[in-house]
Amino acid sequence: MEVVARQLLLLYLALVPQENMGFNEKTEVFLEVFGNSEIRSQTEETLRRAASQLSLCVTEAMETAAHPCLNTTLLKFKERDELARIFKLWNPPHSPSSSSEGSVPIVMSKVWDYRVRQHLGTRYDSRKGCFDWDLTMKLHEKGGGVINKQQYAQWRERGLAFEMREGVYQSTNPSLLSLRVFHQNGKKVAVRGYWGDIVSSPYLSFGIETDDKSLLQTQNGQHIKTAQDVSSANVQALFQWLSSRRGCPSAAQPETEREESPEQTDQKSVTVNDLMRLNGISVTFLPLDSIHKLPEKKKYSHFFNTIYLAASCVHQLDLTMKQIAAPDAVVVMELAKYILDLNKEQEASFVKKVASIALNAGFEPWHEEKSDDVHAVFIPQKE
Numbered sequence: 001m002e003v004v005a006r007q008l009l010l011l012y013l014a015l016v017p018q019e020n021m022g023f024n025e026k027t028e029v030f031l032e033v034f035g036n037s038e039i040r041s042q043t044e045e046t047l048r049r050a051a052s053q054l055s056l057c058v059t060e061a062m063e064t065a066a067h068p069c070l071n072t073t074l075l076k077f078k079e080r081d082e083l084a085r086i087f088k089l090w091n092p093p094h095s096p097s098s099s100s101e102g103s104v105p106i107v108m109s110k111v112w113d114y115r116v117r118q119h120l121g122t123r124y125d126s127r128k129g130c131f132d133w134d135l136t137m138k139l140h141e142k143g144g145g146v147i148n149k150q151q152y153a154q155w156r157e158r159g160l161a162f163e164m165r166e167g168v169y170q171s172t173n174p175s176l177l178s179l180r181v182f183h184q185n186g187k188k189v190a191v192r193g194y195w196g197d198i199v200s201s202p203y204l205s206f207g208i209e210t211d212d213k214s215l216l217q218t219q220n221g222q223h224i225k226t227a228q229d230v231s232s233a234n235v236q237a238l239f240q241w242l243s244s245r246r247g248c249p250s251a252a253q254p255e256t257e258r259e260e261s262p263e264q265t266d267q268k269s270v271t272v273n274d275l276m277r278l279n280g281i282s283v284t285f286l287p288l289d290s291i292h293k294l295p296e297k298k299k300y301s302h303f304f305n306t307i308y309l310a311a312s313c314v315h316q317l318d319l320t321m322k323q324i325a326a327p328d329a330v331v332v333m334e335l336a337k338y339i340l341d342l343n344k345e346q347e348a349s350f351v352k353k354v355a356s357i358a359l360n361a362g363f364e365p366w367h368e369e370k371s372d373d374v375h376a377v378f379i380p381q382k383e
Helices: 002-015 023-035 041-060 077-090 108-139 149-158 227-244 311-316 319-324 344-360
Strands: 178-184 187-193 304-309 325-334 363-365 375-380
Touching (some): 002 041, 002 077, 002 178, 023 227, 041 077, 304 319, 311 325, 311 344, 319 325, 344 363
Antiparallel strands (some): 178 187, 363 375
16 A cells, blocks of 8 residues: 555646646655655654645545546555555644654654665675676666766765765665565464665666657767756656646646746645646555456446556466457556566576566457557457
């Protein structure tokens, strides 16, 4: 549920109206929360207020969604309770004596370093060389040439990917923390920490492709801009597009972009009701175990036009998926290109495995789609 909570938070930030947070600042805050292990105090305050509003949203909206893009009404009661508990963890009381649930605050620098040590083992002392190898021999070779050496090394070292304003990045980003169950002395022990990516980087999501070719220009074989610049431009363009899809803005509020500084941000909490409503767009969250239960419900029979499976979830595609896929559906499966710990043979083997899984589930390659090495695209086989 921590993943669902984080998705709700990122959607909330994306939907904050321009009147409350200008495009530049919204882009910075979004990328900080999205890709940084530690954030600025101003961003932490924004995150706390968002958590407070989202907690109200999931506990109060029982029958009808409080917002079309934050629809949690189909979740189970225990899942909504878990979301409320997570949002409460993100917004603990300010007084240190009353820390939430009696837990000790997690120091992100320590949990990040623990993961790096665990991953590198005996290579930890020569980690800068390892970081450089992964960047130049793997990410740059795979099309990520715009990823800057210093920025990537800083992210590998301490989890700081986006540093766009002068400021101190030292508050733990709670949206990246989650529970993981370990087996210890025959018992199950849940440990709260950071269990996400420490190798590939957040730059892959928004920072290595762009329609604006000026951002990818090189001089003497070196990129002039960085993946941080590309990420910022892409996310800002996405926010401007979202704003253009906005339905019926309040007439009293100006639509012009204002120059903003951290001090100018409207510090009042933006309620879920204040968030932008987008024409023709809604996001509905389903229960965690729903993937195997959807085929049993008539409502979802041949319902989904697009099904996306991350590399870690490709095994979920089976014959039941064909029952919920529309006749003209497209199934997109992520390949292992950016899992840097795999060699070329393992990567090629994964491509074959994905094709085999799709075939056994009743899907065939979509030949109209220009194939790439990041995703494989399939369509339902004709009966």
